Amino acid sequence: MTDISRSFSALEKRVLNDFQHDLPLSATPFADMAQQLGVSEDEILSTVSKLQHDGVISRVGPVFTPNRIGVSTLAAMSIPEAELECVARIISAFPEVNHNYERDHEFNLWFVVTASSEEHLDIVLHEIEQHAEYPLMSLPMLEDYFIDLGFNLQWA
Amino acid sequence: MEPNKLATQLSAEDRALIKIVQKGLPVVSRPYAEIAERLATTEQDVIQRLQKLINDGSIKRYGVVVRHRELGYKANGMVVWDVPDDRVSELGSCIGRFSCVTLSYRRPRRLPDWPYNLFTMVHGRNREEVKQKVEEIVLCCGLQDIDHTILFSTRRFKQRGASYTAPTNTNGCGGFIRLKTTEDTTS
Numbered sequence: 001m002t003d004i005s006r007s008f009s010a011l012e013k014r015v016l017n018d019f020q021h022d023l024p025l026s027a028t029p030f031a032d033m034a035q036q037l038g039v040s041e042d043e044i045l046s047t048v049s050k051l052q053h054d055g056v057i058s059r060v061g062p063v064f065t066p067n068r069i070g071v072s073t074l075a076a077m078s079i080p081e082a083e084l085e086c087v088a089r090i091i092s093a094f095p096e097v098n099h100n101y102e103r104d105h106e107f108n109l110w111f112v113v114t115a116s117s118e119e120h121l122d123i124v125l126h127e128i129e130q131h132a133e134y135p136l137m138s139l140p141m142l143e144d145y146f147i148d149l150g151f152n153l154q155w156a
Numbered sequence: 157m158e159p160n161k162l163a164t165q166l167s168a169e170d171r172a173l174i175k176i177v178q179k180g181l182p183v184v185s186r187p188y189a190e191i192a193e194r195l196a197t198t199e200q201d202v203i204q205r206l207q208k209l210i211n212d213g214s215i216k217r218y219g220v221v222v223r224h225r226e227l228g229y230k231a232n233g234m235v236v237w238d239v240p241d242d243r244v245s246e247l248g249s250c251i252g253r254f255s256c257v258t259l260s261y262r263r264p265r266r267l268p269d270w271p272y273n274l275f276t277m278v279h280g281r282n283r284e285e286v287k288q289k290v291e292e293i294v295l296c297c298g299l300q301d302i303d304h305t306i307l308f309s310t311r312r313f314k315q316r317g318a319s320y321t322a323p324t325n326t327n328g329c330g331g332f333i334r335l336k337t338t339e340d341t342t343s
Contacts, residue, residue, distance in 0.1 A: 016222055023219035025203050025210070027186055041185060048220075049183045056226045059180025062206070063217040066261075069166060069174055074263065074275070086329035088313035103234060103307040107270070110234070110307070133327040137270060143262040145248030148217045151279070152255040153227060 011039060013153070015047050016056065020150025023060070063148060066141050071121050072114040073140040076107040077132065084108060087132045096124045107137065166214075169195075173205055180221075224258075225312070229279040233286040233306040236272035237299065238265075244274055250297035251276045256289045272305070283308055 008016065014037055024032050034044040051057040066072060079087045084102060091111055092100045100111040113128070115121035129136050166174070172195055181187040188206075189199040209215045224232060239247050244262045251274075252260035259277040278293070280286035286306065294300060 019220045061180045062215040065216040068214045083329040100313040101309040102311040105307045139263040141261045146252040146260040
């Protein structure tokens with residue numbers, strides 16, 4: 001469990017904020033980051049490793065455009081509270097499910113399902129319904145209006 | 157279900173590469189050399205393939221991917237809007253420009269259960285901050301007459317690899333003692 005109240009060093013803050021997009025595709029990306037920040041490559045490697053280990057960075061690498069390398073949908077279910085945790089566990093067990101949140105609404109379970117093809121996606125959605133034993137509402141993305149530049153961290 | 161119109165054809169080599177890099181680069185001095193070794197190819201080939209995926213729009217962003225919750229942005233509100241069809245693009249683009257927003261998608265309505273067709277994700281340190289930001293968005297984009305609702309996340313259910321196999325008959329969720337598998341309960 002990460003200590004979310006922790007404070008970050010000046011180097012950590014810059015690593016977190018300055019490289020969320022347009023990381024150069026050179027053979028030595030971490031050395032490039034180090035050079036830009038005026039520290040050694042080893043310092044960058046250990047800082048990134050630590051932030052990743054702590055769960056603050058989920059990864060360094062590509063964020064793929066939705067529905068370009070596979071197909072996906074946002075799914076919602078309405079599950080009785082007493083069964084929610086258990087049904088959520090069943091759903092999280094599917095490798096095709098990559099986010100799974102409880103939300104405070106009549107539709108209280110929301111998750112993203114990603115598959116290699118439209119057919120594969122339909123099969124997975126059907127399997128999820130069968131295993132969960134509740135109907136699923138599928139809301140595929142129709143249009144994307146968001147230009148992803150990462151998340152601008154406003155340090156308090 | 158509507159077709160995912162943007163799906164592109166990828167070579168087997170691209171798929172193998174994507175499978176590795178979507179989990180993130182190895183945090184080593186020469187990450188692409190390490191990936192190349194796993195794919196029995198060259199460092200240069202890996203870099204060129206990734207450059208191609210960036211150029212053709214398959215990769216939207218390339219860099220550090222942070223986790224908001226661990227950074228203190230503990231509240232995330234999925235804000236859904238019931239926008240007239242001919243204004244979705246305009247309003248979705250307006251909302252998508254806010255720095256606290258990380259997603260702005262049009263999705264289908266599912267009447268009568270679900271009237272909302274524009275989905276945006278708004279982050280804040282707590283619920284109050286998210287609500288405040290939604291108010292700013294409403295004023296700024298002129299959404300006073302657009303019905304919206306905020307769905308706050310209350311729990312994140314984590315998946316942990318393929319260590320659990322779903323049962324094939326009943327869901328097994330009725331009244332059994334359950335293992336605690338959730339993390340990060342937030343208010």
